[in-house]
Amino acid sequence: MTKQNIYILGIESSCDDTSASVIHNGTVLSNVVASQSIHEAYGGVVPELASRAHQQNIVPVVHQALKKANITKAQLSAIAFTRGPGLMGSLLVGTSFAKSLAYGLNIPLIDVNHMQAHILAHFIEEDDFKKPPFPFLAMTISGGHTQIVKVDNYFKMTVIGETIDDAVGEAYDKSGKILGLGYPAGPEIDKRAQLGNPKAFKFTKPRVDGLNFSFSGLKTAILYFIQKQTKANPNFITEHLNDICASIQYTIIGILMDKLKKAVKETGITHIAIGGGVSANSGIRKALKDGEQKFGWTTYVPKFEYTTDNAAMIAIVGYLKFLEGDFAAQDVMASARLKI
Ligand code: KG4
Ligand code: ZN
DSSP states (O other): OOGGGOEEEEEEOSSSEEEEEEEETTEEEEEEEEEOGGGGGGTSOOHHHHHHHHHHHHHHHHHHHHHHHTOOGGGOOEEEEEEESSOHHHHHHHHHHHHHHHHHHTOOEEEEEHHHHHHHGGGSOOTTOOOOOSSEEEEEESSSOEEEEEESSSSOEEEEEEBSSOOHHHHHHHHHHHTTOOSSOHHHHHHHHTTSOTTSSOOOOOOOSTTOBOOHHHHHHHHHHHHHHHHHOTTHHHHHHHHHHHHHHHHHHHHHHHHHHHHHHHHOOOEEEEESGGGGOHHHHHHHHHHHHHHOOEEEOOOGGGTSSOSHHHHHHHHHHHHHTOOBOTTOOOOTTOOO
8 A cells, every 4th residue: 555545534522523534645525523412401521421422423423424525434544543531321322333444454453542632633734724833832622621742752751731611612501501692602702701791790700720720710700700799780791792702711711811921931842733622712822823923923723614613633643653554453442531
């Protein structure tokens, strides 16, 4: 097989999105994502429902990914899958499926760390998207993760800061729940924040050592603030929703930027790549862009479909590991708390 003809099927099932993607060398031929709307009614992901939905979705999603890529199973060079971190029941669906398919086709199996994949999504071949040069700092921000990672090369990554409690996306979603917004609340808070006054209400930022984050205190502060205000004025939320959202967003951006500035100062690295669903946030994007002038850093944001959970990011890591001959054994096990 020549280097020019490597087809990798990537499978992602760590949380509530079932996704399959085919990558030909570094280029995406298909990236199919089935999101699970069933969780909306519960205001958060219900693990048992997630794994059941993965079981229903995985065969049609893989089928569609192959069809869109216009290839057959026989052309695949290897199967890459998310080994962890994530919800165990969800991970097991993708892991078992990938193992059986690789075994049946007699092709290599490649295990992928979901957090590394969020970072290496920046190396998917795309016109008009610049790739970060090594070394760079990656900030992964989503409903499940908040990390700052020093990336020396594709496979040498060091977590230099992470949340000690909630992820930043959870801070958005839990704040939204307090305000009576739908799930996930991040996009709506972001939209309303653009119409409100970010300094209307002040929420204190947590004190956390080093480059670590904490978001659970902010959620509690918002809860107490809203309880107090609605006691005095039952219409407080509806009368001030945009200002509340803008103030929450302002605080969250402040927390992220403080740690990022500290990380740049400590490491001397000025290339910053972001990933994860929260990187869609307009305020965070603006703060990062403004920082290019103010702090002299350069930022890298992948295409939106590669920032949220997706299988193309799993397939690109599969491709990079394939080139290294770094394969998994058939007895590899899913790992809910897999570390970078
Ligand atoms: O990466 P993702 O799709 O799934 C994982 O959590 O892994 O991220 C989903 C998270 C949710 O918490 C959602 O509220 C948040 O990303 N989110 C946003 C925005 N768009 C999505 N948060 C803030 N602003 C946004 N524009
Ligand atoms: Zn993720």
